Amino acid sequence: MSQAAIPTEVTQLVTPAKTDVPVKLAKVVHVINGEHYSGAERVQDLLGKCLPQFGYEASFVCVKPGKFAEARAADQCPIFDLPMRHRFDLWQAKNLADRVKEEQFSVIHAHTPRTAMLAMGASYLTGVPFVYHVHSPTSRDSTRPWQNWVNQKIEQTAIAKASQLVCVSNSLAGHMRSLGVGDNRLSIVHNGVPQWTEVPERELPSGTWTLGTVALFRPRKGLEVLLDAMADLQERGHLIRLRAVGPFETPEYEATILERVRQLKLEDAIDWVGFTRDVNAQFSQMDLFVLPSLFGEGLPMVVLESMAAGTPVVATDVEGVTEAITDGQSGIIAKPNDAQHLAQRIEAVLTGREDWRQIRTTALARHAEYFSDVAMARGVAGVYDQILDK
Missing domain, CATH: 3.40.50.2000 (Glycogen Phosphorylase B;)
Known part of the structure; x- marks a missing residue:
């Protein structure tokens, strides 16, 4: 588009x-x-x-x-x-x-x-x-x-x-x-979502990158896929952390996710923030926002909030996402339920094959005009x- x-x-x-x-x-x-x-x-x-x-x-x-x-x-x-x-x-x-x-x-x-x-x-x-x-x-x-x-x-x-x-x-x-x-x-x-009165200037991240995700965590949000992609990226030598913002839908699902984290040896690489009213403050602490949804979206608000905050987005190709962002221009698109492809698309930003600065600039302008x-x-x-x- x-x-x-x-x-x-x-x-x-x-x-x-x-x-x-x-x-x-x-x-x-x-x-x-x-x-x-x-x-x-x-x-x-x-x-x-x-x-x-x-x-x-x-x-x-x-x-x-x-x-x-x-x-x-x-x-x-x-x-x-x-x-x-x-x-x-x-x-x-x-x-x-x-x-x-x-x-x-x-x-x-x-x-x-x-x-x-x-x-x-x-x-x-x-x-x-x-x-x-x-x-x-x-x-x-x-x-x-x-x-x-x-x-x-x-x-x-x-x-x-x-x-x-x-x-x-x-x-x-x-x-x-x-x-x-x-x-x-x-x-x-x-x-x-609201425009920011003033979006802080940000430099291209160096060293350890902080990936972020925001959701009411439940199976269709694809958190398992993101965890698998993180493990893949770590095996390739990338320095990354995850900042996970939001509550779990059920205690049972939370237990399932924490067991997967343990199996993948990611316990020390994840900050569990939980529910917060000030989501904007969280985007400022993320270098790259990731929405790994499997299905069932409309036009995800968190994608728009991340664009407004000037935090580049990697999101899966589910309902509405490509109406907000275009792959390689105002964001990065990955295949749903494909941890390997998600890791590859994140890696493209980490290594500079996709321009983090240009994506940030384009996304800010697109949000202001349409969203x-x-x-x-x-x-x-x-x-x-x-x-x-x-």
Whole structure:
């Protein structure tokens, strides 16, 4: 994909919103899970912060209250808990409808299959339109096929009544078309993250390189592949460390990873940071950011955050990644689930075959032009304008 422009399909599907903020903001409720704070939750949080610039005031309803309420930056946005006892606890749709009427929300915006079912019911009871945000392909969201199948059926049922689907990448829009969604209900709004006020100058790393990765660590994030690639690079004589930022999804998966680390003799080469609100501070301590995902992405927020921080990215060729970076220009692309190829692509940067400085410069410019949080909020507000005939 050209570095000069985002594909024209985006501008065809997204109607830009007005930039003048009206005196009275229309109210939108984002219905979210809320138990984690990772990529999708970062999108929700940033929308809450930026949408008022384009005429919309955001509130949140959490159906699985947890980390989101503690970690969010948009603390000016009201947040309500509406706990669901299980994924089919549809009685809560009535409670959501009551909240929509009481708060006079103009749009209901759902972000997961679970919340889409509630949004569908509340929309039916109130007549308020609902929007569904497609963050990743539900059919490939985890390594549990039965759970994926159930969630996809729930999603397909609910989105049949959605006024618009907001897809975070062209690849996800194609996925939704394959499920029978017409172009007239698809809008593409790429994810975005804030620009840094001032990106610190950095010199080309020398000596030991610090690789970094940021995720809610679970099987589809490919951490095992990165560990195998690290062992390969160390065998070739490269001086590297890994800075791993984020929590594990389950204690069982954490135990599996730590055993692999022990087998590969990497215990002294990894810093486990855990969950942190200040991810930007972590990027400043990485020389090269690595996203080894196997599948199931949309447009990974951590890739955009790394670009904004001026930390060159090595990422696997999964959904949305190549819409943000082009191999050898604004980042490095590796094959998914291929430790040897990932090691080779990292090595290309370590040895200077790929220009670390030029990748950093190009990525900073590309993020600023296409992938800011303001651009994302403008696109989502344009979708609201479209369904409300503003």
